[in-house]
Amino acid sequence: MKISVKGCGYLGAVHAAAMATLGHEVVGVDPDARKIELLQSGETPFFEPGLDEILRAGLASGRLSFSTETERAAGAQVHFIAVGTPQSADSGSADLSYVRAAIADLLPLLGPDQLVVGKSTVPVGTAAELARLVSETGARLAWNPEFLREGFAVQDTIAPDRLVYGVDRESGDADAAVLDAVYAEALAAGTPRIVTDYATAELVKVAANSFLATKISFINAMSEIAETVGADVVTLADAIGHDERIGRKFLGAGLGFGGGCLPKDIRAFVARAEELGTGESVAFLKQMDEINLRRRQRVVDLVVGSFDGSDLGDGATPLAGRSVAMLGLSFKPNSDDVRDSPALDVAARLHALGAVVSAYDPETNRNAAARVPDLRYCDSVEDAVRGAEIVVLGTEWLEFRELDPAGLRTQVERAVIVDGRNALDPDAWRGAGWTYHGMGR
Structure with a gap:
């Protein structure tokens, strides 16, 4: 099929390359000339494992191309909308300006037998609004939410764990058939397929993210209690995780969640629920957000508490001149995304308290430096x-999980580590002479 993808950021670039891998003829469209230049030359503007390979293969096959000109999407049977919906600057609501602009750009090109498919995460009610605009051209609208995990986005697009189609009641069967053709390979492999209405499809994504955020925040709340009573939250998570109704995944206490999806999606969900008069139904999500943010301050407190402060002069900041090593800056491993990154936030807070922060991340230094330029960025x-007088693990990259504590001991001034992700073996580090601080341990 001939497919266009409007928006070539993280979601759109992955989707375009993956669709070409599945055999479709794909054009990716984005107004950012630099981004398009990189993609068309076979380079990705961000780090995502496996994307380089399928991008270059798609370009070499001739099935994949990129352009700044929306007109290049003319004649496509399916137009995917994959633009961002960031948090509004003045509220928790989602900024839909990019989605509306993408639809407006496409309208002159649309006609009968064409399907516009939204993949962006939007507040419930958005699809119905946009469907009215699209229908005036004779085209139709479907909503097909994405469920990508950064670090696994290529796999999650080519072989998703489920497919959800939000379709119009009258044209639903025909629209579902078009999407079936797009995802024929995944469906043949047995991927579950759910066909529903617009509102349910929109809610699926934000409900899933809200549930994951709640689970992470719950174990971080238990971490706070564990720290007070002397319990071990990791053992606690292991124990309750054996209950199949609960499960062990996403019960990792630590710095909490971040990135470009979970934080802004749950805030936008709360804002939309309040607009609909159902804010009490999701009021608990505000508490989840607060718990999540408190864990960042806990790491800062652990760092400050590791120094006695006796050599600070009057009026000095708590960490004045202290040397802190920050390992990891991305919001999660296998990603260079620093949007709402807990690790980068902690590094910035430590710097603000007077610390000299030397930071290293395998993929994220450049992106981090653009947001927090005052750190000392290192190549190893x-x-x-x-x-360093203290080491902080902020992102659980494999490189950090496999560090030799005995070897590292010889390079620091004080052997003190704060494991912000509970990713290290406390016994091994303590046995090598380190003072080890975990989260809720």
Whole structure:
């Protein structure tokens, strides 16, 4: 099929390349000329495992191309909308300006037998509004939410764990058949397929993210209690995770969640629920957000508490001149995304308290420096920890989980580590002479 993808950021670039991998003829459209230049030359503007390979393969096959000109999407049977819906600057609501602009750009090109498919995460009610505009051209609208995990986005697009189609009641069967053709390979492999209305499809994404955020925040709440009573939250999570009704996934206490999806999606969900007069139904999500943010301050407090402060002069900041090594800056491993990153936020807070923060991340230094330029960015673990008075693990990259505590001990000034992700073996680090601080341990 001939497919267009409007928006070539993280979601759109992955979707375009994956659709070409599945055999479709795909054009990705985005107004950012630099981004399009990179993609058309076979380079990705962000780090995502496996994307480089399918991007270059798609370009080499001739099935994949990118352009700044929306007119290049003319004649496509399916037009995917994959633009961002960031949090509004003045509220928790989702900013829909990019979605509306994408639809407006496409309207002159649309006609009968064409299907516009939204993939962006939007507040419930958006699809119905946009469907009225699209229908005036004779085209139709469907909503097909994405469920990508950064670090696994290519796999999640080509072989998703489910497909959800939100369709119009009158044209639903025909629209579902078109999407079946798009995803024929995944369906043949047995991927579950759910066909529903617009509102349910819109809610599926935000409900899923809200549930995951709640589960993470719950174990972080237990972490706070564990720290007070002397319990071990990791063992606690192991124990309750054996209950099949609960499960162990997403019960990792630590710095909490971040990134470009969960934080802004739950805030937008709360804002939309309040607009609909049902804010009490999701009021608990505000508490989840608060718990999540408190864990960042807990790491800062652990760092400050590791120094006695006796050598600070009057009026000095709590960490004045202290050397802190920050390992990891992305919001999760296998990603270079620093949007609402807990690790980068902690590094910035430590710097604000007077610390000299030497930071290293395998993929994220450049993105982090654009947001927090005042840190000392390093090219290796060794450079970051050299002479450090305390080490903070902010992102659980494999490189950090496999560190040799005995070897690292010889490079620091004080062997103190704050494991913000509970990713290290406390016994091994303590046995190598380190003072180890975990989260809820």
